[in-house]
Amino acid sequence: SAVISQKPSRDICQRGTSLTIQCQVDSQVTMMFWYRQQPGQSLTLIATANQGSEATYESGFVIDKFPISRPNLTFSTLTVSNMSPEDSSIYLCSTPEGDTQYFGPGTRLTVL
């Protein structure tokens, strides 16, 4: 099964700043996804990180707010830009392997 790591595991940030979250997979994968889990809520898909092309965003999420990079088949970053307290969430990356979706441990972001 795919092993996924994320950095940082948690952070506390000031409003108006930006944070970049890294996601590393231990093997080359075609698809990578970014999810957000707001406090006490379920997971919501932010975007699909496409290697070699622009990310595909879900309704309600825009590139200016959540720019994503996918420089190769094992790595992706998600930036949370111009943060506000409403961005306080757990951000998770994931990848499917066969018929299963594997998730990273998540990055817990608190915005003050």
Next chain:
Amino acid sequence: AQSVTQPDIHITVSEGASLELRCNYSYGATPYLFWYVQSPGQGLQLLLKYFSGDTLVQGIKGFEAEFKRSQSSFNLRKPSVHWSDAAEYFCAVGAGGTASKLTFGTGTRLQVTL
């Protein structure tokens, strides 16, 4: 578009008692269905999945789930709950009948009393 409903936000059971967590889905074709568990401070762990075949699927940690097409349900069960089962449980359906983009339910928080 697919959707998942978990009608129970919070459930409390005694250790050793049986457990059933409800999940209803909306999807036009045969769905790919999953149950994940999220323990405090932990990531998501896959408990079990259903794509086709036997409608009763076995998972890890003694969990099982039954797919009922007529009821659009995929309820999770465990015959005897352990205190370590206390966690948040999420049901999810795969978009387009795959394991790729998942739509999650709102989750059920399980509390286990000793």
